[in-house]
Amino acid sequence: MASKKKKAAKAGAGAIGAAQAARSNPYVQRLVDDDELRANLRTAYESAKKAYERMSNGKGPAKAILDDKKTQKELREAASSLKDAADSLRGAKRKKKGGLGRKLLILAVGAGLALGLSEGLRKKVLDALFGAEEEFEYTSTTTPSSTGTSTAVGTA
Numbered sequence: 742m743a744s745k746k747k748k749a750a751k752a753g754a755g756a757i758g759a760a761q762a763a764r765s766n767p768y769v770q771r772l773v774d775d776d777e778l779r780a781n782l783r784t785a786y787e788s789a790k791k792a793y794e795r796m797s798n799g800k801g802p803a804k805a806i807l808d809d810k811k812t813q814k815e816l817r818e819a820a821s822s823l824k825d826a827a828d829s830l831r832g833a834k835r836k837k838k839g840g841l842g843r844k845l846l847i848l849a850v851g852a853g854l855a856l857g858l859s860e861g862l863r864k865k866v867l868d869a870l871f872g873a874e875e876e877f878e879y880t881s882t883t884t885p886s887s888t889g890t891s892t893a894v895g896t897a
Contacts, residue, residue: 768830771829771830772830775829777829778826778829778830781822781823781825781826781829782822782823782826784818784819784822785818785819785820785822785823785826786819788815788816788818788819788822789815789816789819791815792812792815792816792819795809795811795812795815796812
């Protein structure tokens with residue numbers, strides 16, 4: 742009987758140690774505190790469960806994955822939720838939209854449209870880049886030949 746008491750005490754000590762380890766684990770603490778993390782994990786589980794049910798309906802998993810749009814949607818949703826949960830656990834901060842690159846792209850597109858639509862602005866930019874265009878008159882150094890009457894040289 743003494744051995745059963747020792748085993749029970751040992752198991753109890755192990756359970757207490759596991760509970761203390763779980764309590765001090767930062768991931769477990771974040772899971773307990775973060776509602777959004779729990780919601781992401783729940784959504785991922787539910788989506789994966791629905792996708793599994795659709796894949797095991799007798800048609801075969803390959804056909805379900807390749808042909809069934811609902812299965813693809815469920816798998817996509819499960820993957821997205823798992824990614825969000827992993828990012829939340831890692832403490833990764835979400836990128837804010839509209840950074841410097843995006844602003845530069847919008848500026849370049851706007852400048853291109855302005856140049857394409859405004860002839861005056863286009864002339865100013867070309868003058869600034871290549872210098873002002875000089876105006877000149879073209880005069881021919883050759884005399885035009887007469888086409889109406891032809892005179893023979895040397896006939897009198």
